[in-house]
Amino acid sequence: MPRARLPIGTFGEITTRRVSSGRFEARTRYRDWDGRSRQVQATGSTATAAERALKGKLASRFLFQPTNADLTPDSPFGDLVTYWLEDIDLEGRISRTTRNLYERNMRTLVTPAFENLTLREIGVARCDRFIKQLAKLSYNRAKQARVVLRLALELAVRHEILPSNPMDHVSRLYRAPHIPDALTAPEVNVIRAAIAQWESAAGHISGPKPDGQLGAIVEVMLGTSARIGEVLAIRRRDIDITGPVPSIRLAGTIVSRNGEQPFRQDHPKTAKSRRVVALPTFASDAVRRRLANAGSMGLDDLLFQSRDGTPLTTANVRRQLRQVLSGVGIDGVTPHMFRRTVATPVNDNASIELAAELLGHTDTRVTVMHYIQRSELVNPATAALLDRAFAKDEG
Structure with missing residues (x-):
């Protein structure tokens, strides 16, 4: 038996x-x-x-400790952080960039407040107060801290180290109303003129002369609403400039990590945001000029690249744009501002759904909240409607 x-x-x-x-x-x-x-x-x-x-x-044999028999409710918070990061690496579900961001946020934002506590000492009240105090300094920091603290404590619950996750009961974060920044057409033309003046190399003294890529990058951002990383990841094979409707396929992004060479990731910010965008004339003209200046290109060559043929980094393009514009007294313009600038007229003249589709959003609420500059002007048709409704008797 x-x-x-x-x-x-x-x-x-x-x-x-x-x-x-x-x-x-x-x-x-x-x-x-x-x-x-x-x-x-x-x-x-x-x-x-x-x-x-x-x-x-x-x-002494712990029943619910599949990989770390030493982690208990009396373990210090730092041990959970190490265990959590190891679990992320073991699972391999998120990108390396996101993993590194989680680790940075945990080490810099959360650990200093919890490093002297054991897991059983981390309750709802302590977590709630921590998030609220951080939110007074920065909403974004509080949001990032909330994410990683919740994930780490959630792992402790799943592995039955803690009975519940205190972050489940922390109050919601509230953000002050934000009006997205968008440029007007005259402001866009001033920026174009400043870049053109710089690229003409008038008064150039030393170092490599401008190669015309910055102006073309701006035109492509304005013509596609693409993120700067998506624009820098455009390959020759993604461009159709000879068809009846010139277009660009946005199907990647440039990733830069500390200690690593920048590389092209084979999907944009999210896999669902791959899209083919028809080009307005000003953008297609800029692409043609760039192709002519670049000469012979392989299908997998990047449209925009360094003199060594390596990807341009988003940080370098941002810095170059800032330096060029600050030289003529223009401050506060970022590549992302062009993305918002594109979304506003598309929404005003067509629909929020079309603006979201162009931006690569699956949820129009994100488009409304972060990308559409709301006009204060109410449709003047209301005046005629009210005249008809409440006109005075002439008698």
């Missing part, structure tokens, strides 16, 4: 025997967390002492 299977975390009959002069051994079978039954033994000077030692050894 087959031996009956023990429930997980239990042991069978204990047997004892003399193993040498003055030494006794107690042994039994114990079913571990992984479902396997293992033989466990201990020795003592008497049979009773050996059995007592065996029971102590069995009691």
Whole structure:
């Protein structure tokens, strides 16, 4: 007859025997967390002492610790952070860039406030107060801290180290109303003129002369609403400039990580935001000029690249744009502002759905909240409607 299977975390009959002069051994079978039954033994000077030692050894085996038997509610918060990062690496579900961002936010924003606490000392009130205090300094920092703290404590709950996640009961974060910044057509033309003047190399003194890429990058951002990383990831194969409707396929982004060379990722910010965008004339003209200046290109060559043929980094383009514009007294313009600038007229002249489609959003609420500059002007048709509704009697 087959031996009956023990429930997980239990042991069978204990047997004892003399193993040498003055030494006794107690042994039994114990079913571990992984479902396997293992033989466990201990020795003592008497049979009773050996059995007592065996029971102590069995009691020390943690039932719900599949990979880290040392993590308990009394462990310091830093041990959970290490365990959480190891679990992220083991799972391999998120990108390396996001993983590094999580680690940075945990180390810089959360750990300083919790490093001297054990896990059982981290309750709802403490978490709620921490998030609110951080939100007074920065909404974005509080939001980022909230994400990583919730994820780490959620892991502790899943692995039955903690009974519940205190972050589940922390109050919501509220952000002050924000009006997206967008440029007007005259402001766009001033920026174009400033870049053109710089690229003409008038008064150039030393170093490599401008190669015309900055102006073309701006025109493509204005013509596609693409993120700066998406524009820098455009390959020759993504461009159709000879068809009846010139277009660009946005299907990647440039990723830059500390200590690594920048590289092209084979999808934009999200895999769902791949899209083919028809080009307005000003953008298609800029692409044609760039192709002519670049000369012979392979299908996988980047439209915009360094003199060594490597990807341009988003940080370098931002810095170059800032330096060029600050030289003529224009401050505060970022590549992302062009993205908002495009969304506003598309919404005003067509629909929010078309603006969201152009931006690569799957939810129009994101488009409304972060990309559409709301006009204060109410449709003047209301005046005629009210005249008809409440006109004075002439008698």
